[in-house]
Amino acid sequence: MMYFKNIFRIFLIITLVFITGCTKTNWNENYREKEKSPFGNYIISKEASNLFPDTDVTILKENFYDTTIFSFDGDTIGKKNYVLIKNSAFKQTKEGTKSLLDFVSKGNAAFISLHYFNADFKEALEFSINNLDKNTFGNQNLKKLNGEFYLKHPDFGKKPYLYSRNIKRNYFLQYNEGKTMVLGTTKIDGEEVPNFVKIYHGKGAFYLHTNPIVFTNYYLLEGKTDYVANLLSYLPNNKVLWDEHIKSSEFSQNPDDKPSVFNYFLKHPTLTWFLYVSIIGLLFFMLFNARRKQRAIPVLKPLENTTVAFTQTISNLYLSEEDHQNLVDKKITFFLEKIRSKYLIDTTILNADFIKKLAAKSGNELQKTKYLIHTIITLNKKTEYSKEQLIVLHKMIENFFKK
Template identity: 30%
Template sequence: MKNAGKFGLVLVGLTILVIALIDVTSDKQVDWTRTYDQRDKIPFGLYVVRQELPRILGEQGAEVTDVTATNYTYLRDFLRGKENSSLVYIVDQFYEGKEVTKELIAFAERGGEVFISSNSLPVNFLDTLGIEQHYYYPQNFDDVIDTKDRAFMLNDGRTAFYKDLEYPGLFYDLDTIGVSIIGYFEAEGREVPNFLEVKRGKGRFLLHLEPLMFTNYYFLQRRNFMYASSALKFITRQQVYWYDGHSTGQQARTPLRVLLQHAGLRQAWYILLFSLILFLLFRSKREQKAVPVIPPEPNLSREFAKTIATLYYESGHPGNLVQKKIEYFLYELRTHFQLDILKLEEEDFAQQLALKSGVALSLCEYITARVIRCKKTKISTDKELVELNKDIEEFKHNANML
């Protein structure tokens, strides 16, 4: 059992060591997926901008709250009475249908503010606002593969450079009343608009065509941070609602969910499960079956002696009990002091008993004489039996025989 337990511990330790070595030496590839998810800390997630947005808008004292659904019915009920707030979309594609876009336009006309940063906007939405969107393609086709940094600017002079935008989005046909250009990028010596303010009724839309600028990778670069934060500061309302399109709704609040969300805790959980399985396997193979406990037979010698004494006493012949008492006493003398009890009546027996027992010679002579006398007496009384027992017990006490 002990060897099996040690082997199991060694095997678990080796397993943990191998997993740790694999984890340390493995080449962890960077995930460049453009998720635009506020929970993702990968380069093209939105974790940083979502965390920093309340600080960026802190001068206005804005409060930021997540919105997890934007279907027509929900949006209509949610935005009712919130005309003094802002709704923020930073998404890859703005795919809202006609009913939702109508509700957003109605919300802006009542005084609301809508910030949208997306690579594309729906045609029906753009037609309603009286603008058009396209993508920039260089006149010289060889420039398509040019990956050098492209300058993006705001009207306040903030400038940032992005190298991953080969075909950035742009707005054109902007002769509609209420449309203002607040951001653009430079291409072939021209300023191409990609950030608009579109006033609608009492409110407005802020339309931005490159959400990549707000991802973790660019947002953590100082110059790009200044550009992105300045773009977000166009949001002027005190209450801001952030559209969380990747939310899966109400999530289970169990400890297991917390463990599985983090790589380190997840690995520790799997190691624990594997160790428990190994432990159960070795325990089931090596553990002996339960052995029933058999209690020892009780020592009933005392009860037996008491029963015999009672029988002798009740028979009315204490002489027999006296003889048994003497025989047992002589047996104890023989076993304790190796005396020859056949020489009981010899003159030197009492002296030998005194030497071996350490009892006074007078007491040894007395008990020897008493035993010889009682042994020769065939008829005894109860009184003589009690006196004999008292003398024997006194001698045994002095001789440390009890």
């Protein structure tokens, strides 16, 4: 079994780099080998040579499928270990999956730690995954997810490996027991379920793990090195191909088989919503921007209000015809309507209470208000009116509303 050499000395150096080089902390789970943020793979990639001290470690700068086309030829290449630690192998095509399966079947080994394995890979190796926290996002929510891991090998004892945050409840739900060996477990709701298995394939074997977060900078700087070292110690003592998984295949024969950015977005709910919102936002921007640039609307002159002139004409007509009764009725109707709309007072019963309310709300003297209302009541009882009565009523109403 392999172990770290001088790991703590190197950790101190890398910690110093973090302290002097970091400004704002990025808590995204990116798993990039060049990323020094908490959940990048900078430390694990730099320590690969210490993790495998007795062999060579080659960092793959191109897609694994493209590497196998030109570099490997049957069983003459010597035995190798393939290592991939990511959130998902989204750059792995169907041809890439077949290439990896062929690579292992010839006697090589592959250690793969992912949250999401692609469908072709799971079908070929006959297993399924259950990720209970696949819809948990955001730093505050992920921070609440802690974990407890165990390794089955007697050399490691039965002690738990405890992790405090971002540990998704991700485990193997089904697998072919005839060719699968459970190497490690995680505790979920009090029950131990497999999260680390060995699946035999041809002359070689796959070592599959469902919690890649344990390999990130955050936990290695916390001193959580034993679990990582023990996981990788299951690999044979062969040369190592460390896959940074940074490029898509340039030699895939099937254009539809090549992964696209949109397919990657659609595999993750948050990125899918981000894509939808961006498209909708772009459509709204185009819509409103087009409206702003449309031809100016001409200003139309509003129609002249001729109500006053019309009223004056009608009044002159009544005066010329000496129809004093009609004018008095309209004056009284106008006065009562204005009282209802302006002061919100019911004009059905013109009694003492009505007079008090009207005087209080209009600000007129009680005596003058009482005199005006009594005049209106008196005129309502008559059938004929003189010109003098019309003039008196007009002046009383006019003076009343001047207050």
